[in-house]
Amino acid sequence: MAKILVTGGLGFIGSHTVVELQNKGFDVVIIDNLSNSSINVLEGITAITKKQPEFEKLDLREKSKVQAFFKKHADIEGIIHFAASKAVGESVGNPLLYYENNINTLVYILQELKGLKSSNFIFSSSCTVYGQADTLPIKESAPIKPAESPYGNTKQIGEEIIKDTCKVNDDLNAISLRYFNPIGAHESVHIGELPIGVPQNLVPFITQTAIGIREQLSVFGDDYPTQDGTCIRDYIHVVDLAKAHVIALERLLSKSNSDNYEVFNLGTGTGSSVLEVIKSFESVSEEKLNYKIANRREGDVIAAYADTEKANNVLGWTSKLSLDDAMRSAWNWQKKLKN
């Protein structure tokens, strides 16, 4: 089976993707610098798949180390590039960290692809590139809006860099996957999300509040023009998301792609409000969540959910797991972390 490099493979989405790749028989080599993950994740992956992936602790900002890595692993046939910094607020305070970690590393990897047996590349992009879209659900053809943060900008620039490189390199085949809101954990509870510090995302904040790490959840705004006044997002189970990466990779390996640069949305197609997510959590966990309504937060998009037609019909992938499934797994994971 093909050997696949997964950068950031010990992170939240990366670790779930490594599991799905190994389940399908792929040989995986992970690069991670552990800046936002733990080495214990390797054990979690091994417990689920009964196979320990190869792991290199390496910081992708070190260009000479990236070059040496690709010399050593010249038989890599596909790359899934998750490694990046992802905290929107931090990116506003420290933009150069984000441009270095999310852009330089991408360039260093793309520069090494010429030497490979076959260069198939998958990039972690985000629905943040759409900003507040003019029409819902959001199609891949929707205009890219000016980025609200340096983090968002790195995803837009990253996509442009890959597209430009594909134009001059016919041997390079790439797919950008624009994720909506990944949540949940593996049902085995061997792996899940490991937020460092105060969670930036809703679901880990909910589970940490319910378990007693955080006192109270603030719902930012209940006066938006939505059915219950709270913001709407497209929450996608991380295991569904991980499976989409395997399908996208198989598309490239089998040369089924219609262009050497393609873009797909990865979402469920259904928008859920903050209050609906809380309700789902309360129902699957049988816990009452301590939350309050707070003022709107600057920069929040009112509603964003995916048009999944292209992912369904062209990529051949559809999300299967429900919001309740995701909330149940996130809660089981949080309870495991406590122990």
Ligand SMILES: NC(=O)c1ccc[n+]([C@@H]2O[C@H](COP(=O)([O-])OP(=O)(O)OC[C@H]3O[C@@H](n4cnc5c(N)ncnc54)[C@H](O)[C@@H]3O)[C@@H](O)[C@H]2O)c1
């Ligand atoms: N989680 C989300 O809500 C979301 C949404 C849209 C897009 N994305 C993108 O998906 C990707 C994965 O996100 P995630 O939630 O799994 O994040 P994560 O932080 O859990 O995983 C990223 C991993 O990359 C590693 N890493 C970071 N910089 C590195 C470097 N210089 N060298 C080597 N390793 C490095 C980290 O240690 C971490 O294990 C990121 O590119 C992120 O921007 C995430």
